[in-house]
Amino acid sequence: MSDQSLPTGIDDTIARLGARDYIADRQLATCVYLALKLQRPLFLEGEPGTGKTEIARTLAAMLGRPLIRLQCYEGLDLAGAAYEWNYGRQMMEIRLAEATGAGVGSSTKESRDALANELFSERFLTKRALLQAIDPANTVAPVLLIDELDRADEPFEAFLLEVLGDFQITIPELGTVKATKPPIVILTSNRTREIHDAVKRRCLYHWDDFPDEQRELEILHRRVPGVSDALASQIVAFVQGLRTIELYKLPGIAETIEWTRALMELDAMVLDPEVVQHTLGVLLKYQDDIARMQGSEAARLLEQARGLSAQAPAALPPGGAGPSWGGPAPGQARTAAP
Structure with missing residues (x-):
């Protein structure tokens, strides 16, 4: 997947999105362009079926970036969204240490500390979408889609603040993981509930309405x-x-x-x-x-x-006034409307 350069301006953004069959109006294209240039998350809110999810897929294809999608749902927590420890593998490591006499039951503090450090190393860490998106090992900045945030519980939004503000996640046992190549972040909401101001303050905002x-x-x-x-x-x-x-x-x-x-x-x-x-x-x-x-x-x-x-106007050229999405092309995979 080749990495493509960012758009050079708003008109270029409209043209390049249009080349991928996403027909963006100037207001949306401006928000997309600024989000890319300022490295700020873009928060898209609006009715279901207006193309909010599709913009992330189109950007990933347009820029030649991998797309990492976090589908939000009721009960989503840090373990499902960011990371969790592989407790099964950790227990196997402890049993192996017991069998070989390394670390477990050892009389030396150094051996016990070495085992503890090994158990909470990246080898035993399962990376979910948020951590994958800010992984320092990424050779190219991915597109991170946090889809339908309003489906998640309100406390989950607190988990996002560090990611949205600093592109980092603090893991108590391991330290702070910070992106070397900040991801392009798109958040969507169908506004079934209000999203906290703390999340919105860290983003550029656009209301995506039905097209005229x-x-x-x-x-x-x-x-x-x-x-x-x-x-x-x-x-x-x-x-x-x-x-x-x-x-x-x-x-x-x-x-x-x-x-x-x-x-x-x-x-x-x-x-x-x-x-x-x-x-x-x-x-x-x-x-x-x-x-x-x-x-x-x-x-x-x-x-x-x-x-x-009988009085229907002719179709406008790409980039005219009005909202955005062109939807999935024939033969392309289609997900549920955002």
Whole structure:
């Protein structure tokens, strides 16, 4: 994996992200550029499905860096995120020392101290994502993705402060491990709860919102190149209308792309009531949301989408106004929307 140079400016950032099919607006590109140049973590917050996770994957590919991902979850602690001691191997080492008479039961303090130092050396240390990202042995700075931080418990955020502020971790038995090549850090949150100010103060901040109609149309043509203008315009208008309704889970850009591909597999040329009703499960992921969209509500949105699609604007060139993500390309692996 070759190491690529950092972008030379905001326009270069937009262009290089666009070359990887991540369509970034100028505000996001500015935050990305400054995070890279200032070596500051970038905290992305917003609705699920707006491309927060994808920016880390795109940066890693763009810069030729390894991606280290820490997926947050309830109950995540230091052992799961940073490091833990391999107690099984330590016990085996103690048993071996007992069998050979080295260290255990020895009358000399030096032998006992030597065994203790050996037991708490790097040989018995299991490195998790945070420690891997700041490992002094790294020959190139990786991209560290701390994904969906709001899923973790609030006390976990305290573990991150030393990493985010100084790119180091203090291990009581071993000392302080500090990065020689600070990682590029991306944190994401779906804002299911507030993240502590102490974390935010150590980061650059960007709110990632759903794209407007023009930007989503551009993304759709970029990611599903075979879609007709008529179908793409109706799909985008319908999804934009869905996002104005109070649903449990609003469809993100990834769902728009997935729905488009599903409709094309069904040879749909335009949206009609039957195909919309039968494919709502591609677009919406909760039964209450699907039930709400049955009947007159879906018909109203469909009629509105047909009317709006007649005046749909042409897709903008990369780098225009609006939010960002292009989603996974056909044939690429796809993870859950952030």
